[in-house]
Amino acid sequence: xxxxxxxxAMWEKLDRSAAETEVIATPSLTYxxxxxxxxxxxxxxxVSIGFIVLLILAAIFGPIFSPFSYSDQNLKLxxxxxxxxxxxxxxxxxxxxxxxxxxxxxNLYQVSEGGQVEEIIRGExxxxxxxxxxxxxxxxxxxxxxxxxPAKLLNADGSVLRPEGLQWNMTYLFxxxxxxxxxLVRQMIGARISLTVAFVxxxxxxFIGIFYGGIAGYMGGKTDAVMMRIVEIISTIPLTLYxxxxxxxxxxxxxxxxxxxxxxxxxxxxRMVRGQILMLKSQDYVAAARTMGAGTGRIxxxxxLPNSVGPILVTLTxxxxxxxxxxxxxxxxxxxxxxxxxxxxxxxxxxxxxxRAYPHQLFFPAAAISLTMFAFNFLGDGLxxxxxxxxxx
Amino acid sequence: xATYVIQRxxxxxxxxxxxxxxxxxxxxxxxxxxxxxxRMLAPEIEAALNAKFGLSDPIWxxxxxxxxxxxxxxxxxxxxxxxxxxNQMIAxxxxxxxxxxxxxxxxxxALGVPMGIVAALNRNKWPDTGVxxxxxxxxxxxxxxxxxxxxxxxxxxxGWVPTFGLDDWRGYxxxxxxxxxxxxxxxxxxxxxxxxxxxxxxxxxxxRAKGLRPGQVLFKHGLRNSLIPVVTVLGPVVANLVTxxxxxxxxxxxxGIGRHFVLSIxxxxxxxxxxITIFYAALLMVMILxxxxxYLWLDPRIKLSRQSA
Numbered sequence: 001x002x003x004x005x006x007x008x009a010m011w012e013k014l015d016r017s018a019a020e021t022e023v024i025a026t027p028s029l030t031y032x033x034x035x036x037x038x039x040x041x042x043x044x045x046x047v048s049i050g051f052i053v054l055l056i057l058a059a060i061f062g063p064i065f066s067p068f069s070y071s072d073q074n075l076k077l078x079x080x081x082x083x084x085x086x087x088x089x090x091x092x093x094x095x096x097x098x099x100x101x102x103x104x105x106x107n108l109y110q111v112s113e114g115g116q117v118e119e120i121i122r123g124e125x126x127x128x129x130x131x132x133x134x135x136x137x138x139x140x141x142x143x144x145x146x147x148x149x150p151a152k153l154l155n156a157d158g159s160v161l162r163p164e165g166l167q168w169n170m171t172y173l174f175x176x177x178x179x180x181x182x183x184l185v186r187q188m189i190g191a192r193i194s195l196t197v198a199f200v201x202x203x204x205x206x207f208i209g210i211f212y213g214g215i216a217g218y219m220g221g222k223t224d225a226v227m228m229r230i231v232e233i234i235s236t237i238p239l240t241l242y243x244x245x246x247x248x249x250x251x252x253x254x255x256x257x258x259x260x261x262x263x264x265x266x267x268x269x270x271r272m273v274r275g276q277i278l279m280l281k282s283q284d285y286v287a288a289a290r291t292m293g294a295g296t297g298r299i300x301x302x303x304x305l306p307n308s309v310g311p312i313l314v315t316l317t318x319x320x321x322x323x324x325x326x327x328x329x330x331x332x333x334x335x336x337x338x339x340x341x342x343x344x345x346x347x348x349x350x351x352x353x354x355x356r357a358y359p360h361q362l363f364f365p366a367a368a369i370s371l372t373m374f375a376f377n378f379l380g381d382g383l384x385x386x387x388x389x390x391x392x393x
Numbered sequence: 394x395a396t397y398v399i400q401r402x403x404x405x406x407x408x409x410x411x412x413x414x415x416x417x418x419x420x421x422x423x424x425x426x427x428x429x430x431x432r433m434l435a436p437e438i439e440a441a442l443n444a445k446f447g448l449s450d451p452i453w454x455x456x457x458x459x460x461x462x463x464x465x466x467x468x469x470x471x472x473x474x475x476x477x478x479x480n481q482m483i484a485x486x487x488x489x490x491x492x493x494x495x496x497x498x499x500x501x502x503a504l505g506v507p508m509g510i511v512a513a514l515n516r517n518k519w520p521d522t523g524v525x526x527x528x529x530x531x532x533x534x535x536x537x538x539x540x541x542x543x544x545x546x547x548x549x550x551x552g553w554v555p556t557f558g559l560d561d562w563r564g565y566x567x568x569x570x571x572x573x574x575x576x577x578x579x580x581x582x583x584x585x586x587x588x589x590x591x592x593x594x595x596x597x598x599x600x601r602a603k604g605l606r607p608g609q610v611l612f613k614h615g616l617r618n619s620l621i622p623v624v625t626v627l628g629p630v631v632a633n634l635v636t637x638x639x640x641x642x643x644x645x646x647x648x649g650i651g652r653h654f655v656l657s658i659x660x661x662x663x664x665x666x667x668x669i670t671i672f673y674a675a676l677l678m679v680m681i682l683x684x685x686x687x688y689l690w691l692d693p694r695i696k697l698s699r700q701s702a
Contacts, residue, residue, distance in 0.1 A: 232404070233404075233407065233408045233411055241670050241673055241674065242415075244658065244670075245415075245416060245419050245420075245666070245670060246419070248419075248420075248423065248658060248661070248666060249419050249420070249422055249423050321533075325535050328535060329535065329537065329640065332537050332640060333639070333640060333643065333655050333658070334655075334658075334659060335658065348537065348538065348541070351541075352541050352644065355541065355544070355545055355549070356549060359545055362541060362542075362545070366538045366541070366542065369534075369535060369538065370530075370533060370534045370535070370538060373533040373534065373535070374529070374530075374533045377529070377532065377533050
């Protein structure tokens with residue numbers, strides 16, 4: 001034993017500041033907090049979430065607040081555009097009339113100052129040979145000349161009447177279709193149908209897929225081989241054809257579409273879940289759980305499934321747009337919802353019939369479905385990146 | 394190799410059998426016979442028709458008859474067009490559908506892959522952004538929307554191409570583009586990401602380090618390896634392009650199988666629906682098998698046992 005003296009200086013307190021530089025300042029995040037943070041940092045995904053929320057709100061509440069219903073027809077106000085060029089004619093007594101010309105069907109419609117469509121204006125007899133029609137506003141006469149396109153409105157002295165600029169159609173914000181139904185409310189009903197089909201079908205796929213894939217993956221061996229062989233056979237059947245066949249048998253309608261889509265598209269989900277379960281079941285914590293006497297059901301529901309939530313969520317988000325797509329596709333070829341109910345597919349196919357004269361009718365359903373597909377795709381990509389940053393390219 | 398092919402063919406026959414059975418019983422589950430229409434037929438005539446087409450037999454006998462027909466490549470008569478067989482309908486439409494499908498496949502390879510390469514080589518510069526924007530649009534917008542928009546812009550407004558029919562080569566442009574749009578975008582995205590991944594591999598650095606020209610590095614080392622995932626998806630691509638065409642055929646009024654199919658659905662022509670479905674399924678499975686065999690030949694590393702598992 002050596003006689004070492006402890007210098008008094010060694011009893012001094014250490015300066016704490018050196019240790020504090022090592023402290024991790026940001027609070028540690030749980031996995032889901034981390035995911036949320038990464039997702040919020042992804043601009044397209046955030047915009048997509050906003051769009052989807054708005055769309056859902058519009059689909060639920062829009063038709064309630066609309067003054068029209070999706071099946072109200074008004075043949076006198078058919079094929080109105082969403083934007084028009086109002087003209088003004090003032091007669092000698094000072095009453096002025098505002099109206100606009102629908103350049104595709106050569107009708108004049110009276111509008112208010114605010115842009116409300118009031119009624120169709122009755123003219124004199126059409127002169128079919130000269131392609132003219134006279135209109136009287138008090139003591140003023142206006143002639144519609146459609147002998148050369150675009151059609152012109154002529155004053156009594158033969159000068160061309162000038163419009164007052166563009167105005168939005170305040171009665172029918174998106175215009176009307178060929179039966180005079182409000183396009184906006186039909187759009188929102190279409191969103192309701194399409195989203196309902198998509199969500200319900202996805203939910204059905206989700207449950208079947210999880211159940212099937214979970215069992216196949218967990219059981220392994222012969223059960224797995226047989227179950228996966230069945231999946232393989234199903235996936236070689238062209239699914240669109242199968243959905244069409246089912247729709248022919250079930251007769252078109254909302255429930256049939258959900259049944260048809262729901263009974264077919266679980267295959268991908270089942271494969272994915274099986275893969276996840278196969279990977280996870282050899283983990284140590286599963287062995288630990290089994291050692292402690294947990295049963296199959298408990299291990300599946302408490303250990304394996306919660307840990308594969310990420311990929312399941314991504315697959316779900318990707319399933320929704322494909323369900324929307326299949327539904328609109330079916331409606332487009334005439335196997336979807338029955339008229340007068342509308343879905344985006346029926347709206348598009350109705351618009352195709354009048355494409356030549358009223359292209360604007362195609363714009364709204366086409367834009368709605370494309371934007372929705374975009375939103376779900378971006379959201380899916382964003383979720384995948386947020387859940388597993390290693391996959392980001 | 395031979396065992397693999399035999400195994401695959403066996404599975405194919407099994408699947409086909411399942412499809413035939415499924416479609417047969419599905420179509421027979423539909424309420425009402427094929428001759429039920431607004432105009433009531435005299436009971437004697439209906440009985441005679443039923444006897445002619447064997448519809449008064451018990452269902453298992455009809456099923457066996459149908460199976461025998463399929464085994465001899467006979468899909469039976471059409472119920473709506475007297476004197477026309479389903480085989481004839483398919484023979485009518487097949488050339489158009491196949492031509493469209495093959496042109497679309499060529500488009501997918503000839504446009505999708507180069508787009509992916511351009512994007513990968515100019516990562517995060519404007520060509521990349523442009524290609525990815527186009528590709529995202531192509532993946533998200535449904536083909537029938539693309540088709541109608543193309544139809545409106547190029548055929549109705551600009552008048553560059555005919556609105557329907559296939560009288561000259563210009564008639565093919567829009568249908569093929571609309572058909573291939575999704576897969577061009579898909580392949581462009583896939584080849585871009587796969588190429589970017591390959592660029593990070595060590596052998597690429599080695600190739601560059603030993604002084605190979607950039608073109609050689611790209612084509613000999615980069616592309617060859619990065620195109621394997623692209624080849625993998627070609628099977629489903631070919632399959633989808635051939636079946637996906639029925640809306641396109643409908644929109645552009647092209648006389649392919651798809652149009653016959655949609656028409657027979659509206660006419661509720663059950664034998665035609667059955668026959669065309671089975672034909673489609675068989676066609677698809679043969680295509681997928683061919684692509685899988687090609688894949689095997691291209692990439693010998695793939696183990697057969699894993700493929701069949």
